[in-house]
Amino acid sequence: xxxxxxxxxxxxxxxxxxxxxxxxxxxxxxxxxxxxxxxxxxxxxxxxxxxxxxxxxxxxxxxxxxxxxxxxxxxxxxxxxxxxxxxxxxxxxxxxxxxxxxxxxxxxxxxxxxxxxxxxxxxxxxxxxxxxxxxxxxxxxxxxxxxxxxxxxxxxxxxxxxxxxxxxxxxxxxxxxxxxxxxxxxxxxxxxxxxxxxxxxxxxxxxxxxxxxxxxxxxxxxxxxxxxxxxxxxxxxxxxxxxxxxxxxxxxxxxxxxxxxxxxxxxxxxxxxxxxxxxxxxxxxxxxxxxxxxxxxxxxxxxxxxxxxxxxxxxxxxxxxxxxxxxxxxxxxxxxxxxxxxxxxxxxxxxxxxxxxxxxxxxxxxxxxxxxxxxxxxxxxxxxxxxxxxxxxxxxxxxxxxxxxxxxxxxxxxxxxxxxxxxxxxxxxxxxxxxxxxxxxxxxxxxxxxxxxxxxxxxxxxxxxxxxxxxxxxxxxxxxxxxxxxxxxxxxxxxxxxxxxxxxxxxxxxxxxxxxxxxxxxxxxxxxxxxxxxxxxxxxxxxxxxxxxxxxxxxxxxxxxxxxxxxxxxxxxxxxxxxxxxxxxxxxxxxxxxxxxxx
Numbered sequence: 001x002x003x004x005x006x007x008x009x010x011x012x013x014x015x016x017x018x019x020x021x022x023x024x025x026x027x028x029x030x031x032x033x034x035x036x037x038x039x040x041x042x043x044x045x046x047x048x049x050x051x052x053x054x055x056x057x058x059x060x061x062x063x064x065x066x067x068x069x070x071x072x073x074x075x076x077x078x079x080x081x082x083x084x085x086x087x088x089x090x091x092x093x094x095x096x097x098x099x100x101x102x103x104x105x106x107x108x109x110x111x112x113x114x115x116x117x118x119x120x121x122x123x124x125x126x127x128x129x130x131x132x133x134x135x136x137x138x139x140x141x142x143x144x145x146x147x148x149x150x151x152x153x154x155x156x157x158x159x160x161x162x163x164x165x166x167x168x169x170x171x172x173x174x175x176x177x178x179x180x181x182x183x184x185x186x187x188x189x190x191x192x193x194x195x196x197x198x199x200x201x202x203x204x205x206x207x208x209x210x211x212x213x214x215x216x217x218x219x220x221x222x223x224x225x226x227x228x229x230x231x232x233x234x235x236x237x238x239x240x241x242x243x244x245x246x247x248x249x250x251x252x253x254x255x256x257x258x259x260x261x262x263x264x265x266x267x268x269x270x271x272x273x274x275x276x277x278x279x280x281x282x283x284x285x286x287x288x289x290x291x292x293x294x295x296x297x298x299x300x301x302x303x304x305x306x307x308x309x310x311x312x313x314x315x316x317x318x319x320x321x322x323x324x325x326x327x328x329x330x331x332x333x334x335x336x337x338x339x340x341x342x343x344x345x346x347x348x349x350x351x352x353x354x355x356x357x358x359x360x361x362x363x364x365x366x367x368x369x370x371x372x373x374x375x376x377x378x379x380x381x382x383x384x385x386x387x388x389x390x391x392x393x394x395x396x397x398x399x400x401x402x403x404x405x406x407x408x409x410x411x412x413x414x415x416x417x418x419x420x421x422x423x424x425x426x427x428x429x430x431x432x433x434x435x436x437x438x439x440x441x442x443x444x445x446x447x448x449x450x451x452x453x454x455x456x457x458x459x460x461x462x463x464x465x466x467x468x469x470x471x472x473x474x475x476x477x478x479x480x481x482x483x484x485x486x487x488x489x490x491x492x493x494x495x496x497x498x499x500x501x502x503x504x505x506x507x508x509x510x511x512x513x514x515x516x517x518x519x520x521x522x523x524x525x526x527x528x529x530x531x532x533x534x535x536x537x538x539x540x541x542x543x544x545x546x547x548x549x550x551x552x553x554x555x556x557x558x559x560x561x562x563x564x565x566x567x568x569x570x571x572x573x574x575x576x577x578x579x580x581x582x583x584x585x586x587x588x589x590x591x592x593x594x595x596x597x598x599x
Contacts, residue, residue, distance in 0.1 A: 025147050025148055025159050025160045025161065025163075025164075026148050026157075026159055026160075027128065027158060027159065027160045027234070028213055028214075028234075028407075029156060029157065029158060029214070029404055029407045029408065030128065030130070030158060030205065030207075030211075030212075030213055030214060031214045031215070031407055031408055031410070031411065032215075032293060032295055032411070033130050033156075033158075033203060033205055034364075035293045035294050035295060036205050036206075036207070036291075036293065037205075037206070038130065038203035038204060038205045039119075039203065039204040039205075039206070040201065040202070040203055041093075041115065041117055041172065041202040041203065041204065042092075042093055042094060042201055042202060043092070043093065043115070044090040044091070044092055044093075044115070045090060045091060045092075045093045045113045045114060045115040045198070046085040046086065046088045046089070046090055046113070046114050046115060047088060047089060047090070047091050047097070047111050047112060047113050047114075048068060048083055048085065048088050048111065048112040048114075049104065049107070049109075049110075049111050050068070050109070050110040050111065050112055050175075051109055051110070053109075053110050053177075055067045055068030055069070055083065055110075055112055055175070056068070056069075056110070056139070056175060068083050068085075068112050068114075068173065068175075069112075069139075069141035069144060069146065069173045069175070070144045071085055071114060071144065071171050071173065085112075085114040085173075089101075091113070091197070093113065093197075093198045093202060094132065094198055094199050094200045094201055094202070094333075094335045095197060095198075095199065095332070095333070095335070096135075096195035096196060096197045096199055096332055096333040097111055097195075097196050097197040098193065098195050098196060098197075098332070099195075099330065099331060099332035100332075104196070106562070107196065108178050108179050108180060108194055108196065109177065109178070109179055109196075110175060110176065110177045110179075111176050111177075111196065111197065112173060112174070112175055112176075113173065113174045113176060113197070113198055114171060114172065114173040114174075115171070115172060116169055116170065116171050117169075117170055117171075117172065118168060118169060118170070119165055119166070119167070119168070119170050119204070120167060121165060121166075121167040122206070124208060124209060125162075125206050125207070125208065126160060126162045126206070126207050126208065126209060126211075127160070127161055127162045127165050127204055127205070127206055128158045128159065128160055128161070128204070128205040128206075128207060129142070129147070129148075129158060129159045129160075129161045129172075129202075129203075129204060129205075130156060130157075130158040130201075130202070130203040130204070130205050131150070131156060131157055131158070131159075131174075131198070131200070131201075131202050131203075132156045132199075132200025132201040132202070132203075132335075132363065132364070133153060133154050133155060133156060133198075133199050133200040133363070134150065134153065134174060134176050134197070134198050134199070135153030135154070135176065135178045135194070135195060135196055135197065135199055135333075136151065136152065136153040136176075136177065136178045136179070136184065136196075137149075137150075137151050137176075137177040137178075137179075138150050138151075138174055138175065138176050138177070139174070139175040140159060140172075140173075140174050140175075141172070141173040141174070141175075142161050142164040142165070142170065142171070142172055142173075143164055143165075143166060143170055143171055144171070145164055147159050147161050147164055151184075151397055151400075152185065152397065152400065152401045152404070153178070153199070153360070153382075154325075154360040154361045154362075154381075154382065154401070154405075155361055155400075155401050155404035155405055155408070156200070156364075156404060156408055157404065158205070172202075174198060174202075176196060176197055176198060177196075178194055178195075178196035178197075180194065182388055183388045183391050183393060183394045183397075184394075184397070185381070185382055185383055185384075185387065185394060185397045185398045185401060186359070186360075186382040186383075186384045186385075186387075187384070187385065187386055187387050187388065188386075189385060189386065189563075190359070190382070190384050190385065191561050191563050191564075191574065192324055192326075192359065192559060192560070192561055192574075193326070193331065193559070193560040193561060193562065194562070195332070195333040197333075199333040199335055200335050200363055201335075207234075207291070208289045208290065208291065209235075210233055210234065210235055210237065210240065210288075210289050211233065211234050211288070211289065211291070212231060212232075212233060212234075212242075212286060212288050212291075212293060213232050213233060213234045214231075214232055214407060215229070215230060215231040215232070215286060215293075215411070216228070216229070216230040216231075216410055216411060217229050217284060217295075217297045217411060218299070218410075218411075218413070218447050219271070219273070219299040219300055219301050219413075220266075220301065221301040221302065221303045221447060222301070222303075224273065224301055224312065224313060225268050225269060225270050225271075226266055226267070226268060227249075227266070227267045227268075227269055227271065227299065228264075228265075228266050229244055229253075229263070229264070229265045229266070229267065230262070230263065230264050230265075231255075231257075231262065231263040231286065232260075232261060232262050232263075233257060233261035233262070233288075234261075235261050236259065236260050236261040237257060237261050238256075238257060238258060238259040238261075239256050239257065240256065240257040240261065240288070240289075241254060241255070241256060241288070242254075242255045242256070242257065242263050242286065242287070242288045243255070243285075243286070243287040243288070244265070244284070244285075244286055245284070245285040245286075245287070246269075246282050246283070246284050246285075246297075247283060247285075248282050248283065249267075249269045249271060249282065250269075251267060251269065253265060253267070271299045272299075273299055273300050273301075273312045274298030274299055274300040274371075274374075274413050274414075275300065275311060275312060275374065276353040276354075276374040276375065276376060277374065278374070279298065279371065279372060279373065279374035279414075280298060280299075281296040281297060281298050281371070281372070282296065282297050282298070282299065283295075283296060284296070284297045295411060296372075297411060297413065298371060298412075298413035298414065299413065300312055300413045301313060302416045302447075302448060302449060303449075304449065304475050304476065304503065304504050306502055306503075306504075306547075307502060307503060307504050307505070307546070307547030307549065308504060308547075308549065309416075309449075309476065309504045309549045309550070311376075311416070316353075316549075317549060317550055317599050318353065318354040318376065318506060318549060318550025318551070318552075319350075319351055319352050319353050319354060319550070319551075319596045319599060320352055320353075320354035320355060320356055320376075320378075320506075320550055320551055320552035320553075321347050321350055321352050321354075321355055321356070321552055321553055321555070321556045321578070321592075322355070322356040322358045322508075322509060322552045322553065322554050322555045322556065323343055323347070323355055323356070323357065323358065323555060323556040323557070324358060324359075324555065324559045325357070325360070325362045325363065325366065326557075326559045326560065327339050328342055328343065328557060328579075328581060328582070328583055329581065329582055329583070330581070331559070331560045331581065334362075334363065334366065335363050335365070336363075336365055337365040337368075337369050339365075339366070340362075340363075340365050340366035340369040340370070341369055343366075343556060343557070344366075344369060344370055344373055344375055346556060346557065346579055346583065347375065347556060348373070348375075349593070350556075350578065350589065350592055350593050350596065351593050351596035351597055352375070352596070353374070353375065353376055354375065354376040354377070354378070354550060354552070355370060355375055355376070355377055355378070355552070355556075356377075356378040356380075356419075356508060356552035357377055357378060357379050357380070358380065358422070358555075359380060359382050359384050359422050360380065360381065360382040361379055361380070361381065361401070361404075361405040361408070361409070362379070364408060364409070367379070367409055367412050367414070367415065368412065370414050371412050371413065371414040374414075375414060376414050376415075376416050377412075377414050377415045377416070377417075378415075378416070378417040378419055378451070378508075378552065379405060379409065379415050379417070379418060379419065380418070380419030380420070380421075380422065380452075380453075381398060381401045381402050381405060381419070381420060381421075382401070382422075383398050383420060383421040383422070383424065383433075383434070383437070384421070384422045384423070384424075385422070385423055385424065385425075386424075386425065387421075387424065387430075387433070389427065389429035389430045389432075389433045390429050395433055395436065395437075398433075398437060399436075399437065399440055402418075402420065402437060402440060402441055402444075403440075403444060405418070406418060406441065406444045406445050407444075410444075410445050415448065416448060416449055417448065417449045417450070417451050417476065418441050418445065418448055418449070418450055418451075419450075419451050419452050419453065419478075420434055420437040420438055420441060420450065420451075420452045421434055421437070421452040421453065422452070422453040422480075422508075423453055423454075423455045423480055424452075426468065426469070431469045431470065434452065434470055434473065435470070435472075435473045438450050438452075438470070438473035438474065439473070449475040449476050450473070450474050450475050450476075451474045451475065451476040451477075451478045451506065451508075452470060452474055452478065453478050453479065453480050453508040453509065454466065454468045454470065454477070454478060454479040454480070455479055455480045455481065456479050456480075456481045457481070457482075457486075457487065458487065459483075459488065459495060462488075462491065462494040462495050462496060463495075463496050463497075463498060464481070464483075464495055464496070464497045464498070465497075465498040465499075465500075466479055466497075466498070466499045466500075466501075467500075471501045471503070474503070475503065475504075476503060476504050476505075476506055476549070477499060477501050477503045477504065477505050477506070477547075478505070478506040478507075478508040479505075479506075479507065479508060480507075480508050480509035480510070480554075481507065481509070481510055482509070482510060482511070482512070483495060483510070483537075483538060483541065484512060484534040484537060484538060485511065485512035485513070485534060490523070490537070492534075492537035492538050492540070492541045493537060493540065493541070495541050495544075496544060497541075497544060497545045497546075499545070499546065499547065502547075503547070504547055504549035504550075505545060505546075505547045505548050505549055506548075506549055506550045506551065506552065507542060507545075507548070507550075507551040507552070507553075508551075508552050509552065509553070509554040510538050510551070510553055510554060511531075511534070511535075511553050511554040511555065511576045511588075512530065512531050512534045512576060513525075513526060513531065513569075513570075513574070513575035513576045514526055514527060514528045514530060514531035514532075514575055514576075514586050514587075514588065515527075515528075515569050515575055516528070516558075516580035516582075516584045516586055517584075518569075526569050526575070528586050528587040528588070529587065531576075531586060531587065531588045532586075532587035532588045532591055534588070535553075535588040535591040535592055536591055539591070539592070539595045553578070553592060554576050555574070555576050555577050555578075556577060556578060556579060557577040557578070557579040557580065557581055557583075558573045558574060558575050558576070558577035558579070558580055558581045559573065559574050559577065559581070560572055560573055560574075561573065561574045578592065
């Protein structure tokens with residue numbers, strides 16, 4: 001997409017914050033933030049649990065100016081101040097509160113986080129506060145002033161806080177609220193743990209008055225010797241000099257911005273292409289205004305032809321697995337390269353070349369580690385189950401999360417699919433909502449495939465037929481089905497499938513639960529043998545599906561869910577994992593691994 005059009009689309013993220021009176025400080029997202037020498041504010045933050053939000057509202061439920069964000073201290077013995085961050089307990093950031101404070105394991109509501117930090121102001125330097133994610137509704141305060149707000153628990157945002165920063169000691173405060181709501185994205189009900197808190201990095205990024213806001217580098221999907229480069233500055237200035245360097249490809253281009261502050265350039269180079277077997281990454285340098293941004297970029301093409309997915313012009317079968325962004329060995333929100341490396345290594349043991357990052361955008365460390373290890377990725381936003389389809393604010397929220405996901409990761413070549421929804425009920429309002437999202441995703445990035453997890457939940461005379469109006473708006477037909485678990489137990493051998501679309505097919509979910517170490521007859525629920533047999537029967541059934549281009553079984557490992565309450569078996573875990581939460585392989589693991597080894 002043309003970068004000047006991207007500028008217009010990014011304006012919405014600012015507009016959504018204007019209602020609180022601080023829109024001048026909200027700025028479009030900068031990508032590749034870790035290459036900009038950020039200053040980390042991670043570490044121990046003090047926190048205050050605020051069940052009734054008394055730190056923000058008065059007793060008439062009106063926002064007040066003397067809330068917890070003021071970090072007030074008594075000035076004389078008679079002063080009444082009923083909170084004190086400095087005397088409150090601490091919690092490590094990034095992290096969720098559910099697994100760091102046992103009393104907050106099921107808590108949904110507001111928690112305040114605050115910390116002091118030192119800062120040296122510099123002439124000609126603007127300071128951006130970058131927050132990787134806060135779940136779900138966040139208000140951000142600096143030195144007692146509200147500087148920004150954000151809705152959505154899995155995408156980053158940044159705020160220009162230059163004018164609020166002090167030379168010396170500063171106090172940052174974030175109000176995090178993970179209460180569920182019918183108009184939210186995701187909505188009131190969802191099948192994963194509602195981890196609350198500041199779950200990703202908090203950084204200060206120093207930039208000039210003029211800086212590179214975002215850029216794209218990608219391979220053409222049809223001509224594999226064309227490399228497209230696009231860049232956008234934070235200001236519309238013509239004639240600014242930008243240099244693009246890719247030393248291994250002998251690229252050293254001096255470019256100038258147009259009147260929109262944008263650059264577009266196409267280069268003809270014969271590059272070594274990225275693939276799961278050869279995850280080649282090129283060092284890329286973008287020099288502007290005395291700063292150099294370094295990245296590692298993979299070059300690959302992805303498209304569909306008929307019922308095939310073509311990677312670098314060749315058909316590929318996606319040997320996948322779904323995964324939640326949850327740490328192994330006890331749960332908690334995963335948020336580091338080490339967390340990602342472990343989960344990806346388990347997928348590698350299965351023989352996977354592809355992972356479905358469900359049901360929301362995962363952290364940037366996970367995406368980059370998957371790219372380094374040659375793992376293709378499906379990335380999605382949490383438009384999940386029963387969204388409020390007719391609510392304008394709900395749609396804008398979903399669109400904003402989609403934009404932030406794409407903007408952050410559009411240079412990660414391993415992401416081949418943007419997914420816009422999961423298991424949504426059919427209807428005209430839903431079709432309007434999702435078709436708009438699909439078109440919007442394509443307007444931001446038309447170089448990747450669009451899909452969504454449809455579903456097939458019943459069969460007539462053992463004939464499963466997919467019929468979804470969204471087929472026109474996706475490049476890949478993906479659907480979830482649970483033959484053998486939620487329906488038609490042991491009937492998989494009888495099943496046939498009709499998918500009346502000339503597009504590739506991905507089974508985006510199938511599976512069943514088993515508790516590791518529980519053994520018995522293959523007809524007994526929750527045994528490893530039941531899950532093992534379910535996998536055998538489903539995989540045999542898939543051989544009958546015309547145009548099958550990949551699968552992502554549900555799921556890599558057991559994960560926490562408040563919907564899974566069966567004592568002694570589930571204990572607030574969804575047990576559909578091929579690994580237990582402690583990394584123990586269930587029998588079905590070997591069934592899937594063997595099937596992948598033959599494809």
